[in-house]
Amino acid sequence: MKKKRSIYDVANELQVSVTTLSFVLNGKGQEKRISKEVIQKIENYIKETGYQPNHLGRSLSTGKSKTIGMIVGDINNPFFSEVASGIEKIALKAGYTLIVASSNNELNQMKSVIKLLNDRNVDGFIISPIAGIEETLADLKKEGKPMIIFNCFFPDLNTFNIVVDNKKGAFEATRHLYENGFRNIGFITLNLYSQKERIEGYTNFIESQQLNTNILKLPYELNYEQIINKITSFITSNDELDSVFFSTNFLTLGGLKAISRLGGKYAKMGIVSFDDHLLYDVLNPGITAIKQPVKQISATIINHLLSMLDKDADKKVEPQTIMFPVELIVRASSSKR
Amino acid sequence: MKKKRSIYDVANELQVSVTTLSFVLNGKGQEKRISKEVIQKIENYIKETGYQPNHLGRSLSTGKSKTIGMIVGDINNPFFSEVASGIEKIALKAGYTLIVASSNNELNQMKSVIKLLNDRNVDGFIISPIAGIEETLADLKKEGKPMIIFNCFFPDLNTFNIVVDNKKGAFEATRHLYENGFRNIGFITLNLYSQKERIEGYTNFIESQQLNTNILKLPYELNYEQIINKITSFITSNDELDSVFFSTNFLTLGGLKAISRLGGKYAKMGIVSFDDHLLYDVLNPGITAIKQPVKQISATIINHLLSMLDKDADKKVEPQTIMFPVELIVRASSSKR
């Protein structure tokens, strides 16, 4: 691997000082009143010979790595991967590189990737938190690291949060089933902090109708087959159930599988899913789903983080919680058939 | 943001020299014959006070960033996200951070992210290439950058490649339809280099039976609705078609949607999809699919890259092509109904 040219080499070749070269390289030529000709000469030469400054040297010197660390539950979850790719696009344009890491919804894993990314000098964080991580986040905040919390958040933590209205979404979804004539609505969810609001939304509606809640809260760690089994026994052992509201996409998949295996009368159960999916439209019946405004979420996250990162912005970005509405996409699965 | 302690600060606090400290920090205590007591003292102190060396300084000094750059077509594609997350897990354990970037199958985008990651001093690359990128890869190779090519590769390029047997997979899938009685088998694919072998596999089988090929090659840039429309008109304008083989997951989704919209006799078409999907099992009929051994692929990629990166390995890793078999998961969609 041949050694790369350093700024000194190039300065030498060009017969200018490193200072001058550095200024021009960073677009500060004007500001520093370097002569037009020199600027031109340098820029042309750079373009021709293709010199690229070493990022590490720059980062070490400036203390900025131009890198953003993002921590999600699981990059295989389409919600996260879509948010991540939306963020990546905008970040790239702004000169930032995005590093995405998965916590697998495991506290120690999350702590260690936060530490890892912090040690790697990421300039800012984008985090989908899990229960138990409050302190780590508080520390990060105390350190002064810019960060955005998304998907769910800790009200006590005074961070900048970007979420959707999970509670209302779940409430409306449940109401929708109710209005379509379902009276025994089960709710299948995960034991994750991020599900808290959805559980509340469901519970609120059910209780507002003096009905009984019926919640299955599954451990996150289960694999697909285990989920199918758990759901199957939940459904069969609650024989009065006429409909189910699934709290995440992955659960819906498991649930659909369970129901399709059961067949018979179960095939007529009402179904709503939190999070939409391309295939829901193709299924028969189509699956009614709550859709999150992914594009908006990702754009909002990265734009706010970028302005936190932008030191020129003299006005500090105040902590706040931005909440997007969700949309109920009605398909056949939520009506009596 | 309070300034972090440097190795000098810590050395001072500990009353040892930076060298000693640095050696111990890098686990070279034994090797450098630092006294047991000093090593212990340092390690304890570090643990208590939580000092973490600055990666940038280290990288600048060693010339190694302990970072791997991965370039995929689109991180939202489940195949890529699964491979990426498998790689990430192993890389993390080996002390490497993975940066995943999407090329969106766009040549300039791919060139620019390769350049970006290279400027960021990634130690190695993992790349799913597209047509036109040969030269860039050749340059990278000339530079001596360790890299692994996956998904598809350029036979002329003498790189380390990890792929599945696309040709055979496509051949067998087509044969499977044929053996189930279908005679007018269409093939719907994308205008991507990665599809080349699949097209060949399909074509080879069809021609081996003296049948006519019927291929729809769609531009990658199309969105979901456009794909549905193109597929719809392909199907309706080729009225003799009795079955379709979809070359990627995303096309299958579009195709299923198109077929479900068309309804009627089209609902009985034979269908096979390249790449499996959780939901294929839930659909009615279940979708027959070719499954790639994702876990094996990701493990193989990262393990080989790691050994290329490991300078202790005196034996160089020779360029070669590792080809995994694929598996045909037979479901109802590929039989006459």
Next chain:
DNA sequence: TTGAAAGCGCTAACAA
């Protein structure tokens, strides 16, 4: 308008 030089935090050759 340009140049010299001191750092940024770490590694490692060399000296002691």
Next chain:
DNA sequence: TTGTTAGCGCTTTCAA
């Protein structure tokens, strides 16, 4: 066995 110190490549203050 430990300490001194010269880089790694870049930015930026200060001086000219």
